[in-house]
Amino acid sequence: MPIFRLNDDLIFPHPSLAEEDGLLAIDGDLSPERLMLAYSNGVFPWFSEDEPILWWSPDPRFILYPKDIKVSHSMKKLLKKNVYRISFDTCFKDVISNCANVRKESGTWITDNMIEAYCELHKLGYAHSVEAWYEEELVGGLYGISIGKCFFGESMFSTKSNASKAAFITLCKKLEEQDYIMIDCQVHTEHLESLGAINVSRDKFLELLEEGISDSPSEGFCL
Numbered sequence: 001m002p003i004f005r006l007n008d009d010l011i012f013p014h015p016s017l018a019e020e021d022g023l024l025a026i027d028g029d030l031s032p033e034r035l036m037l038a039y040s041n042g043v044f045p046w047f048s049e050d051e052p053i054l055w056w057s058p059d060p061r062f063i064l065y066p067k068d069i070k071v072s073h074s075m076k077k078l079l080k081k082n083v084y085r086i087s088f089d090t091c092f093k094d095v096i097s098n099c100a101n102v103r104k105e106s107g108t109w110i111t112d113n114m115i116e117a118y119c120e121l122h123k124l125g126y127a128h129s130v131e132a133w134y135e136e137e138l139v140g141g142l143y144g145i146s147i148g149k150c151f152f153g154e155s156m157f158s159t160k161s162n163a164s165k166a167a168f169i170t171l172c173k174k175l176e177e178q179d180y181i182m183i184d185c186q187v188h189t190e191h192l193e194s195l196g197a198i199n200v201s202r203d204k205f206l207e208l209l210e211e212g213i214s215d216s217p218s219e220g221f222c223l
Helices: 032-040 073-080 092-101 112-123 163-177 190-194 202-215
Strands: 023-027 054-056 061-064 085-088 127-134 137-147 150-158 182-186 198-200
Touching (some): 032 112, 073 163, 085 163, 092 127, 127 163, 163 182, 182 202, 198 202
Parallel strands (some): 150 182
Antiparallel strands (some): 061 198, 137 150
């Protein structure tokens, strides 16, 4: 277990002090202030219902530069046909709830407390959702946090083939248009690697994070 146990003080140890698996600290709370401080310092919460709040900063870190999104020929055809209608921030709670539901069988870190906390961040304008619709039915989407010119992806879901992928590609194009530096994908997945995400060192990630936050501290995700 990590030696850092958080209390009521809004402070995190430096990410370089994380254990080998990336675990940095435990406890604390999921208040908007603490969550925003965590993301601004390269830290994110990830824990199951039977665990205390666990805070992570892995090394390496998995990221995607929006301009480097890989779009297959078949996905280009699907997007051109507008099979799915993509929207932003129209039903945030539905998206995060679906992300939690599709992972219930294998265990999910998106607990009721997490849903409540991120819905609060959404009300404050920091958490955002991307939705994929098919014949007016929500069939895919994702959510994450936007700070400065960095987007922190949290989770995605899909109930129809390629729906979440269409939402993610559309998000990447929008972020590229708005000069976002990176999307934080946290840890490696083959799915996101196929879309262009790469591993970088924690030090490199923190450099990009500092640049992204200081570049446009007052600006955020524009729909």
